[in-house]
Amino acid sequence: MAEDEDIHSADAGSRGALNVDDRVARKLAEHAAATTPGVLAYSAGMDRLTGRALPRARVLSAGRRIRVHIDLAVRWGRPLPPLVRAVHDNVTTALRDYGSYHVDGIDLAVTKLRVAIDGPTDDETDDAR
Known part of the structure; x- marks a missing residue:
């Protein structure tokens, strides 16, 4: 019981650290971008296997500071x-709230535009047709 009281009364900085x-x-970052309305999940051919599916993020971190580049x-x-403002806000919030990061910058690149069509596209179809 006294041990629990020591843990709760100790300074938060002396109890340990979170390393992400x-x-x-x-x-x-990828999940936050993907769940932003207007951003599409996209992959074609071998993209899923090679890690080239969109959205795709690259991060550069130093301690608690992070910079992110996301292809959309x-x-x-x-x-x-x-749309870009919404992605930026969602990614910043996710990294700050869930990863305890200070976001120095987010670079966004729209690398694929999809034309709206009626019905599913090749990468959105279900094999159970």
Whole structure:
């Protein structure tokens, strides 16, 4: 019982530290980007196997500071400034809240535009047709 009281009364900095691997930070950034309305998940052919699916993030971290570059796929005709702002905000929030990072910068690149069509595309189809 006294041991529990010592743990709770100790200064938070003296109890330990949280270390988040860069792979986790990358996954946090990719998930935050992917769940932003207007961002499409995209992969074609061998992309899924080679890690070239979109959204795709690269991170550079030093301690608790991080910089992120994310490649995105978006639907043609969508206004980009509000979409990019939403992705930026979602990724910043995810890295700050879940990874305890200070985000120095986020670079976003729209590398694939998808034309809106009726029905699923090749990469959105279900094999059970």
